[in-house]
Amino acid sequence: xxxxxxxxxxxxxxxxxxxxxxxxxxxxxxxxxxxxxxxxxxxxxxxxxxxxxxxxxxxxxxxxxxxxxxxxxxxxxxxxxxxxxxxxxxxxxxxxxxxxxxxxxxxxxxxxxxxxxxxxxxxxxxxxxxxxxxxxxxxxxxxxxxxxxxxxxxxxxxxxxxxxxxxxxxxxxxxxxxxxxxxxxxxxxxxxxxxxxxxxxxxxxxxxxxxxxxxxxxxxxxxxxxxxxxxxxxxxxxxxxxxxxxxxxxxxxxxxxxxxxxxxxxxxxxxxxxxxxxxxxxxxxxxxxxxxxxxxxxxxxxxxxxxxxxxxxxxxxxxxxxxxxxxxxxxxxxxxxxxxxxxxxxxxxxxxxxxxxxxxxxxxxxxxxxxxxxxxxxxxxxxxxxxxxxxxxxxxxxxxxxxxxxxxxxxxxxxxxxxxxxxxxxxxxxxxxxxxxxxxxxxxxxxxxxxxxxxxxxxxxxxxxxxxxxxxxxxxxxxxxxxxxxxxxxxxxxxxxxxxxxxxxx
Amino acid sequence: xxxxxxxxxxxxxxxxxxxxxxxxxxxxxxxxxxxxxxxxxxxxxxxxxxxxxxxxxxxxxxxxxxxxxxxxxxxxxxxxxxxxxxxxxxxxxxxxxxxxxxxxxxxxxxxxxxxxxxxxxxxxxxxxxxxxxxxxxxxxxxxxxxxxxxxxxxxxxxxxxxxxxxxxxxxxxxxxxxxxxxxxxxxxxxxxxxxxxxxxxxxxxxxxxxxxxxxxxxxxxxxxxxxxxxxxxxxxxxxxxxxxxxxxxxxxxxxxxxxxxxxxxxxxxxxxxxxxxxxxxxxxxxxxxxxxxxxxxxxxxxxxxxxxxxxxxxxxxxxxxxxxxxxxxxxxxxxxxxxxxxxxxxxxxxxxxxxxxxxxxxxxxxxxxxxxxxxxxxxxxxxxxxxxxxxxxxxxxxxxxxxxxxxxxxxxxxxxxxxxxxxxxxxxxxxxxxxxxxxxxxxxxxxxxxxxxxxxxxxx
Numbered sequence: 021x022x023x024x025x026x027x028x029x030x031x032x033x034x035x036x037x038x039x040x041x042x043x044x045x046x047x048x049x050x051x052x053x054x055x056x057x058x059x060x061x062x063x064x065x066x067x068x069x070x071x072x073x074x075x076x077x078x079x080x081x082x083x084x085x086x087x088x089x090x091x092x093x094x095x096x097x098x099x100x101x102x103x104x105x106x107x108x109x110x111x112x113x114x115x116x117x118x119x120x121x122x123x124x125x126x127x128x129x130x131x132x133x134x135x136x137x138x139x140x141x142x143x144x145x146x147x148x149x150x151x152x153x154x155x156x157x158x159x160x161x162x163x164x165x166x167x168x169x170x171x172x173x174x175x176x177x178x179x180x181x182x183x184x185x186x187x188x189x190x191x192x193x194x195x196x197x198x199x200x201x202x203x204x205x206x207x208x209x210x211x212x213x214x215x216x217x218x219x220x221x222x223x224x225x226x227x228x229x230x231x232x233x234x235x236x237x238x239x240x241x242x243x244x245x246x247x248x249x250x251x252x253x254x255x256x257x258x259x260x261x262x263x264x265x266x267x268x269x270x271x272x273x274x275x276x277x278x279x280x281x282x283x284x285x286x287x288x289x290x291x292x293x294x295x296x297x298x299x300x301x302x303x304x305x306x307x308x309x310x311x312x313x314x315x316x317x318x319x320x321x322x323x324x325x326x327x328x329x330x331x332x333x334x335x336x337x338x339x340x341x342x343x344x345x346x347x348x349x350x351x352x353x354x355x356x357x358x359x360x361x362x363x364x365x366x367x368x369x370x371x372x373x374x375x376x377x378x379x380x381x382x383x384x385x386x387x388x389x390x391x392x393x394x395x396x397x398x399x400x401x402x403x404x405x406x407x408x409x410x411x412x413x414x415x416x417x418x419x420x421x422x423x424x425x426x427x428x429x430x431x432x433x434x435x436x437x438x439x440x441x442x443x444x445x446x447x448x449x450x451x452x453x454x455x456x457x458x459x460x461x462x463x464x465x466x467x468x469x470x471x472x473x474x475x476x477x478x479x480x481x482x483x484x485x486x487x488x489x490x491x492x493x494x495x496x497x498x499x500x501x502x503x504x505x506x507x508x509x510x511x512x513x514x515x516x517x518x519x520x521x522x523x524x525x526x
Numbered sequence: 527x528x529x530x531x532x533x534x535x536x537x538x539x540x541x542x543x544x545x546x547x548x549x550x551x552x553x554x555x556x557x558x559x560x561x562x563x564x565x566x567x568x569x570x571x572x573x574x575x576x577x578x579x580x581x582x583x584x585x586x587x588x589x590x591x592x593x594x595x596x597x598x599x600x601x602x603x604x605x606x607x608x609x610x611x612x613x614x615x616x617x618x619x620x621x622x623x624x625x626x627x628x629x630x631x632x633x634x635x636x637x638x639x640x641x642x643x644x645x646x647x648x649x650x651x652x653x654x655x656x657x658x659x660x661x662x663x664x665x666x667x668x669x670x671x672x673x674x675x676x677x678x679x680x681x682x683x684x685x686x687x688x689x690x691x692x693x694x695x696x697x698x699x700x701x702x703x704x705x706x707x708x709x710x711x712x713x714x715x716x717x718x719x720x721x722x723x724x725x726x727x728x729x730x731x732x733x734x735x736x737x738x739x740x741x742x743x744x745x746x747x748x749x750x751x752x753x754x755x756x757x758x759x760x761x762x763x764x765x766x767x768x769x770x771x772x773x774x775x776x777x778x779x780x781x782x783x784x785x786x787x788x789x790x791x792x793x794x795x796x797x798x799x800x801x802x803x804x805x806x807x808x809x810x811x812x813x814x815x816x817x818x819x820x821x822x823x824x825x826x827x828x829x830x831x832x833x834x835x836x837x838x839x840x841x842x843x844x845x846x847x848x849x850x851x852x853x854x855x856x857x858x859x860x861x862x863x864x865x866x867x868x869x870x871x872x873x874x875x876x877x878x879x880x881x882x883x884x885x886x887x888x889x890x891x892x893x894x895x896x897x898x899x900x901x902x903x904x905x906x907x908x909x910x911x912x913x914x915x916x917x918x919x920x921x922x923x924x925x926x927x928x929x930x931x932x933x934x935x936x937x938x939x940x941x942x943x944x945x946x947x948x949x950x951x952x953x954x955x956x957x958x959x960x961x962x963x964x965x966x967x968x969x970x971x972x973x974x975x976x977x978x979x980x981x982x983x984x985x986x
Contacts, residue, residue: 040599040600041600042604043599044595111607112551112609115610116593116609116610121646122647151649152650152652153649153650153651157650271662271664274645276662277954278951307951342967364646364659366645368643369643370642371643372639373629373640373641373642374640374881374882374948375948375949379661379662379948379952380662380952381659381974410645423978432644432645435644440644442647444642444644445592445593445594446644448592453570453594453596454594454596463569506981506982506983507983507984508983510982511982513979514975514979514982520983
């Protein structure tokens with residue numbers, strides 16, 4: 021795919037199957053003993069569920085099966101099997117995957133996108149989760165007969181990261197997202213490399229988090245955002261001079277107002293070296309910056325970075341308190357180019373459950389609050405507003421842009437693409453059993469960077485297809501037109517059907 | 527600065543295998559007996575350490591498994607599956623959910639805050655306590671590091687009546703009597719559970735836990751045993767309504783008693799205070815629509831502490847009950863309006879199931895909260911309420927060991943205390959007395975929905 025407005029060529033999609041022998045599928049297909057191995061099922065199935073076998077076909081891709089819905093199709097293997105040897109049963113493990121925010125269907129959809137780069141053909145709801153509010157109750161309202169006549173290739177997805185006009189580089193990214201900070205130590209080097217390389221392929225950025233800047237990332241310097249957080253782990257002049265964007269992390273949405281905590285088990289010798297700390301002892305990243313108690317101090321911080329790297333843009337990552345609008349305006353006047361609002365339902369390596377659930381507001385409220393305030397102050401078009409914290413799908417991304425963000429910052433979805441099952445045990449013992457959030461050498465080896473890179477590339481490929489389709493149906497030729505278009509959304513709890521013109525998204 | 531309040535905790539093992547959300551189903555039939563079986567590769571070594579709980583014939587796999595799905599996904603014959611455990615769904619009820627109960631078990635066992643990775647996985651919001659978020663402070667506040675902290679966050683609160691003004695004589699000497707206040711180091715009192723099998727172990731354990739924590743546990747004359755004498759300072763004496771003859775002798779050495787509200791409650795209060803001037807009297811009201819009026823009457827009449835109690839599901843009594851949070855907000859605001867809020871203390875309870883509920887009730891206007899069902903859950907109660915029907919307790923609470931149970935309650939409240947510190951640390955607050963009624967530091971679902979979502983979809 022190409023973006024005709026700027027010539028950016030989307031990275032190529034390549035099929036990347038699961039790392040595991042048995043993909044987590046919604047259905048279990050069984051072929052009974054009366055099968056005479058005629059091979060019809062394999063010829064019929066357009067989704068590649070079967071491969072030929074010696075005595076009977078093998079079910080190799082049960083996750084591709086469209087399930088009972090397929091019964092309406094003339095290629096349905098169960099209906100067409102001459103021996104009636106194929107049966108379909110629900111997979112009991114499937115229903116206990118995930119949680120209300122990431123439902124089993126949302127996880128499976130994301131895995132499908134990461135495997136194929138396509139929007140799922142299965143009957144899964146890949147648009148919303150089951151959290152009962154926020155994104156999951158927001159729907160797009162498509163005006164009648166708009167956008168029918170233009171090509172999706174003419175839709176621009178690029179956004180500008182420096183809108184201040186201060187003479188620093190006008191960095192543009194061809195897609196309205198970059199990847200958020202996950203530190204070396206909280207995730208493995210292979211997971212980190214997968215994300216950074218995928219970001220580079222998409223012409224965008226990936227943040228290092230606060231665990232230092234591993235040498236392995238140097239080839240991708242142009243696509244790295246390095247983070248300066250309260251622990252200042254691994255922050256050196258040369259790391260700040262290496263990059264095009266430097267991010268200050270004031271707070272993280274999942275644990276707003278609380279410090280970070282890397283358990284001793286995860287501080288392996290290499291992590292310790294990177295963070296200039298002692299192996300085996302827990303590392304606290306305090307809250308807040310002990311050198312910042314005012315907007316003036318904040319400005320001093322930003323000036324310091326600007327001095328060290330005269331070409332860099334400065335992003336400021338904050339959480340979402342009641343006065344998040346004041347925080348945003350403060351950051352603008354302190355000289356930030358990008359303000360990233362990190363909502364309370366976002367990701368983390370480890371955080372107290374009480375904080376994740378209760379402290380600070382969800383991003384769905386914070387973005388319209390800040391957008392409105394900055395607009396009223398007359399400075400909205402001078403700053404880039406990035407939303408993060410609980411954005412799981414391309415629909416969430418489009419919705420938060422419509423609520424007022426310029427773009428989004430993503431993290432958890434990447435990990436799901438790497439086959440995270442959201443068991444929530446990132447922090448325990450040797451770390452993630454699936455080799456994502458770990459520093460254990462053996463577990464790290466469960467992911468190969470080439471595999472991970474392509475999975476993430478594929479997922480965003482599907483996301484960009486969805487985003488373009490939403491924009492087309494809204495009659496918009498650029499994602500920038502979508503920013504702050506509250507009229508393009510409705511909320512199911514506040515819906516006044518008589519006021520609706522157009523077609524509401526399913 | 528007072529010495530830092532710290533609750534020493536130690537792990538206190540479960541007596542029974544906890545009920546977990548899902549179980550492992552591993553078939554033997556068709557097993558290839560691989561040399562490198564996926565079961566041997568379990569990161570958490572749950573297959574190597576598996577055992578059968580003889581009491582309940584339950585497999586340790588089910589609660590040791592951490593749902594990583596590695597074995598499910600790697601077994602060459604696909605013989606391992608996970609399934610939801612119907613027993614988990616059957617725990618408790620719509621309010622006291624399996625998730626809440628199992629988290630209470632975890633905290634009672636370990637004394638630790640529930641911590642997890644990968645972001646929040648629950649509902650966007652919900653009824654009751656889940657319709658509210660608490661604030662945080664980005665930069666502009668003094669250094670505070672929560673539970674890891676270097677600075678002291680006080681969680682102590684006072685119970686009692688305060689004079690609205692002090693009187694001084696011509697020489698500057700204080701004429702008004704010193705206010706009679708009781709300070710407890712955590713804003714929690716331990717109430718009698720609304721149900722439980724008859725058990726002296728439970729009341730003894732609660733008293734013991736209150737003594738360790740420095741707070742008070744509700745007890746009554748009918749539960750008194752001579753061996754409780756050393757625990758007397760932690761006792762909060764409850765006198766039921768209609769007890770004509772209060773056993774006055776018992777009030778010696780007691781700081782706080784509770785009377786149930788009634789027409790003559792203020793006379794009873796006078797009578798008690800006449801016999802023991804050191805006594806603080808708390809009046810218990812069942813929350814209802816008329817509570818606002820009654821609270822004002824009692825506040826004007828000289829009440830010292832009011833215990834506003836909703837039912838175990840947080841509802842007030844009567845038709846179309848409001849949630850305890852709303853009812854309390856109304857009462858708090860009303861007392862603020864008439865200038866009496868600081869005259870007396872409010873203890874609120876009913877439906878307090880998690881640490882965050884304690885924080886939110888305080889923000890809604892309570893000085894302290896009363897906790898009941900979680901005390902039982904700390905003792906492995908499954909909130910089945912069979913005891914209410916006179917049936918046997920499935921976890922044998924009637925014979926619970928008081929020392930074990932007290933240590934579990936201590937662990938639970940130590941974890942709650944740490945979570946209160948987290949919430950206050952995030953807000954940049956160093957005294958829980960200042961958290962009371964700080965509704966400007968909270969965000970409410972209805973307000974945010976109205977402000978940002980009610981006008982979507984309109985062409986401007």
